[in-house]
Structures are given as C-alpha cells and as structure tokens.
Amino acid sequence: MGLATLQELFGGPARLVRTVSVVGVLLAVLGAAGPLLFVLYTLVPWAPSTSASPLVMPWSDPRHMQALANSLWVAGGLTLVLTGGSAAIALLFKHLALTGSPFIYALSAIPLLIPDFAFGVAARMVLDPSVGLLGQALPSTLLIDRPSALLAVIMVAALKWLPVMTVVADASLASIPAGQQAQILLDFRSFGRAVRLAYLPYMRGELLLVASLSFLIGFRQHELAMELTAGGAGFVAELWSPWNHRQIFEFARLDQAALEALFVLPLVLGIVLMIKSKAQEMLRDDD
Amino acid sequence: MINQARAVIALRRVLVVIGLAGALVACGEGDRNTLSVALFQAPSSDALIELIPEFEEETGVKVEYDVLPYADLKTKVEQQFYARSGTYDVVMADCIWIPSFAERGYLQEVDETAWLPGEYDFEDLLPALDDYLGHYPKGGTRYGMPFMSNTHMMTYRPTMIQAVVDKLGLDLPGETPESTWTWDQYLQVAQAVQEDLSAAGVDAYGSSLQARAGAWLIYEWYSVLFGFVTDDEARATGLPAFDAPAAAAMAYYAQLYDDAAPKGALTWGHEEETAAMCSGRTAMDATSNVELAANLLAEECQTAGPLAFAYPPIGASGKASPDMGGYGLLLSADSDMPDQASAFVLWAASKDVHARVVAGGGSPVRKSEVRNPDVLEQFPYLAMYEQLIEDSIYRARVAFWPELQDVLSRELTAVMKGDKAAAAATAEVRAWLESRAAN
DSSP states (O other): OOOOOHHHHHSTTHHHHHHHHHHHHHHHHHHHHHHHHHHHHHTSSOOOSSSSOTTTHHHHOHHHHHHHHHHHHHHHHHHHHHHHHHHHHHHHHHHTTOTTOHHHHHHHTHHHHSOHHHHHHHHHHHHOTTTOTTGGGSOTTTTTSHHHHHHHHHHHHHHHHHHHHHHHHHHHHHTSOHHHHHHHHHHOSSHHHHIIIIIHHHHHHHHHHHHHHHHHHHHTOOHHHHHHHTTSGGGTTOOHHHHHHHHHHTSOOHHHHHHHHHHHHHHHHHHHHHHHHHHHHHHHHHO | OHHHHHHHHHHHHHHHHHHHHHHHHHHHHHOOSEEEEEEESSHHHHHHHHHHHHHHHHHOOEEEEEEEOHHHHHHHHHHHHHHTOOOOSEEEEEGGGHHHHHHTTOBOOOOTTSSSTTTOOOTTBOHHHHHHHHEETTTTEEOEEEEEEEOEEEEEOHHHHHHHHHHTTOOOOOSSTTTSOBHHHHHHHHHHHHHHHHHTTOSOEEEOOOOOTTHHHHHHHHHHHHHHOOOHHHHHHTOOOOSHHHHHHHHHHHHHHHHHSOGGGGGOOHHHHHHHHHHTSEEEEEEEEGGGHHHHTSGGGGTTSOOEEEOOOBOTTSSBOOBOEEEEEEEBTTOSOHHHHHHHHHHHTSHHHHHHHHHTTOOOOBHHHHTOHHHHHHSGGGGGHHHHHHHOBOOOOOTTHHHHHHHHHHHHHHHHTTSSOHHHHHHHHHHHHHHHHHO
C-alpha cells in the first residue's frame, strides 16, 4: 500500500495545509535551535571580559573546571546508580512475578510530578546535620565537603528518577515473547543463571538507554543540588549548570557563559552519543 | 470529503485563534497606564502592597506587581535587562546589584519632582542609606529610593553568657559604641561559653554565623574585616587592599567558626543564623541582621531565656563596622513611563507611606521612623539604628562586586576549613584583582 499524498487527503486545501505544516516545522526548528543561536549571538561581536583567547578561556578558570568535574561526577554516579538499580529492581520484579504491573507503572510517575527544588528542600530537611531529621546521626560535614555533598546529590536525584528508569528496564523484560519466556524457564533451573545468561543480555539495549538518559539527567542537575547543598562550603560542590547560571545572572558575563556552554555541550553530547552507539552495536550483535 | 471539510475548518479556527491572540497582545502593549513592579519577598513589600490602592486612587495609574524570592528576582530582572523588554518599570534591587545595573545602563534617573514637588522630605532620609540604595556612584545620580534597610547589631542571651562574662571580669555588652565589646572580647566570651557548653554535654554553641558561600558569608565577614582594616579610604570605598589586616580578619573569622560555631553554619544564611538564636542553639551573634530582628521578639524566642540586643563589636579602627545592606526601588531604563515610575518610587519611600510600611513590619529608611516613640516601643533595638547606619561600612560599590564576592567566598571558606593559610588566601584575592585590572 502506497502513502497517500496531501492532495489525496485534503483535495483543494492541500496547498494551505502544506504551507501551515512547513511554517510549523520551521518554527519548531527555530525553537529548538534558539538556545544555540543565542549562544552564538552573544559571541558576535566578540567582546570578552578578559583578553584571554576564547579557545583557552573556558578551560583556564579553575572555578569552571571544578564545576564541570563535579557535574561529570554526578552524571557518572547517577548513571551507575540508576542503571544498576533499575536493572536490579526489574529483575527482582521478574523474580516476584510483578513484571509489567500497571500499578507499579502508575506509582513510578509520582516522583516525576514533584519539582526538583521540592526534592532538594525535603532532602535537606532530612539530611542537614544542623536541622535535619537524621542530622544527629550523620557527619556534620555531609552537605559541606565535596565528596559527601556530591554523593548526597546523586542519591537524592536517584530517588526521583529510579522508579521511572525501573519501568524502562522492567518493560524490556515484559516484552520478552511468551514462547521465549517459557524456553528460558525450561533452559535455566536457577533464576541466577537465567539472569546472567538470558535476562541481562535481553535487557542490554534498554539499560544502555537508561544509562544515556541517566547521564544527561545527572549532568543537568541544578535546583535539587542547590537546595540540598547550596554548592557545598565555598562552592566546592557546585555543579556546572548552577555555575553557568551564576555566570549569566550573578556576574553578568554572558560571553563567558556562552563560551563555556559552547565547549561543554559537545562534550556531554559526545559522551551520550558514545553510549548510544555502544547500545546500537550491542543490539546489532543481538540480532 | 466530510473529513477534508472538517480539517479545513479546524485549520481556519487555529488561524483565527492565533490572529486573535496576536491582536490581544498588541492591545496589551498599547495599554500603558499600568506600572509593572518587581518586588522582593519581604515584610516591607507585603506592607507596601497593602497601600498600593491609595497610590492608584490618587494618580489614576494602575500598579501590577510580582513578588519574588531573592534568586528569582535577580534572574527575572536580569532577563528583562538583557532583552531590553521593559517588562518592569520599577525593580526592587539588592544593594550589591546596583553598581552593575547602573554601569550597564539598565537604570534611569528619577525625576525628584514627580511626587510632592517642593515638599518632598529628602532631608529626613538616613543619608548613608539614601546614598547607598538610591544613588550611583557615591553621591551620584539618583536612580531610585531606599526602601528596605539592614545592618548588623549584636544579639545575645544573657542567661547563656552571664556566668562566663562574670568569670572574665567583663560587663554585658551595651547599646553604644562606648559600652560594647571589642572583637577580641567577643571571641573570648564565645570560646569560653563553648567550652562550658561542651563540658556540660549541651548541644549548643557560643556563636551564630552565616557562612553560606556567596552574599551571605561575605556580608557577614565584611563586618569583621573592617574591624581590622584601619585605612579610612578603604572604609569609604569598601575596597581594602586585602593585605595583612584582611588576612587577620580571615584568621579571626575562621577561629570563631572553629572554636565556637556549629559546623553546619557553612551552609547557613540569614534565616538559619537568626533561627539558631531564637531556639537557643547559639548564645550570641555579633552580626545579627536588624532586618530579621523583629522575629527575635516573638514569644517562642524567649522560652530559652530572654534575648538582648547590643552595639556590634569594635575593632582596631576604634569604630564599629556593621555592614549596611538593603534594597532600593529603582527605575528601569526600559520603562516608557518614567514620570509615573518616578512618582511611584518617591511615593513608596515618602514620609507618610514608609512610616506605615515600617509599622507593617518593614525596615526603616528615615530619621523620623527611628525616632518615632511608637516604633521604638514596638522594636526597641531601633534606638541604636541611626548610629548603626552612620557607623556602617558597605561592600565595594563596583560593578564586578558579585565576582569578587565569589572569589572571597572561596578563599575565606578554604581558610575556615583549614585548607589554606589566611595570608595565602588574601594573596589569591589580590592576584585575582590584579589580573582583572590587567585585563
């Protein structure tokens, strides 16, 4: 069966439909490209706040490099926690015959309805050694020192995102055809062996999707981290997004912020694309 | 064919809706009898909002306002300025934002005759506040009016410190520069109180602080800094050399934190610092915010023993150095209603209106307010206010202040955490300033 043309679908007004569609697509592309165009716009004409080369500047400010390193740590940590955690919970559901439960799927959406800043504030009410409910039991420098503050951000962000990532992992197990599922049960008496030799290989594609999404989610952490740690003592645990925001809105250095974004976005995209290409490669192997 | 007709009708409806929306936006742009004001979320703003209908009735100008928390206010106002959109005609701006706004051309001059011409009482404004929150540079163009003020005083709980004070042979700090303590005496008492509390196994501390990196930490530390800096010119500009006296001030603050303050104070701001005094978790606060002191008068803050207020400590300069802060109501350069906007800011800071703002929980900006017996009965600590403002120092009125504040925060925190010597930290600050000047 061939595809219907606009003329066949709409008759006379097809021309109007085509025009509206083209305008709509153009607007959508402009909307998506807007931030990038704005970044480029702020660089033309180049009016740097320092005389350093624009190619060197983003890497020469230790504050920027620290914030970038912090965000990469959070992104990496969150990737590990969400990928490992979602796989483990999905497999547990499989073991308990809960795979594909609509009730669990519905529950998993709840944390996503809560704004990031609310998660951050609530977590601080629990974890802050000064005022938190668990404060007395926790190290007094939990939200102050760099490693523990970053770890706290990773764990609290994981609380928000783990349920939905589990749904993705669980969906991969739910999509195993019934015949194949029966074969797995016949082939492997122990659940552990089935996990290692059948389920995990089956989940690889979705888990790599979870990993790439988790990396992006980790890197873009902003409000949750600010509310929870306030950047740690002396901004040692400040993340890249709040730093870039402060460059624009606190220091009024739009050129610097634009340059940093121009250098960092390809870096992050490169990492995500690397994960994605690895996923595609593994899926091809599976085929 | 029926489906085709429905699709066409639906498309036409969408186009009509888009057209109507555009027409409405265009109509909105033409309706310029409405002032738009961005306000900081604070008791002063709440009190002003109650009075706005009076301005509307008197002038026929409608006032729309957004009340925003600190970070959102800065972000929204900056967005407007970047876009030159003129969304807000009047913005309530923190003192440390004013130099940057003015130098980037985002503000316009207030027409001082736009409200009560010839009768407006400018002389009644506390001069230092008027200059700091309404003008730029010092003594320069009037871009707005002072609306909400702040500085430091000392707060303490006598029941928690009396025994130590007696043991050290001191008197409790008084309400004048002559009768208050020195910074050394404050540290001595804080350390001794801490030792006693720790020995008794009480989870409380000798001193409250607000050491959250950024505006909070540096607002507080600047008060200590000018206890050590004796150079009058630096005191006048707010920009010292960051040499040995600054290093001594960093070392002092680090010792106070290390010996007598809660470790969590490194993430504390105004509210946490004040709450710790209210609850009795801390015995003293040398840099208590006058802006929040009304909260300390509440019944619940007296349950651990009554609180008392005193003049802030005196440093090597022989003068106290509370750090002045506050907010001005400023005119946006993008406003196309400068006359009405000028009238609004003058009205909001006028004698009659602002007195009612203070009565409603706002902070004073006029002499008549801090001399008013009714106000003093309600807020007794304001008896010190005129002198406090006169003695106050301020953070440097330079456009690059926010970034200098960031550098200072990092260096001072490193000293407080024992990661860096104070002399090395001030050397880093000097190097940053030099590299900035060179570029």
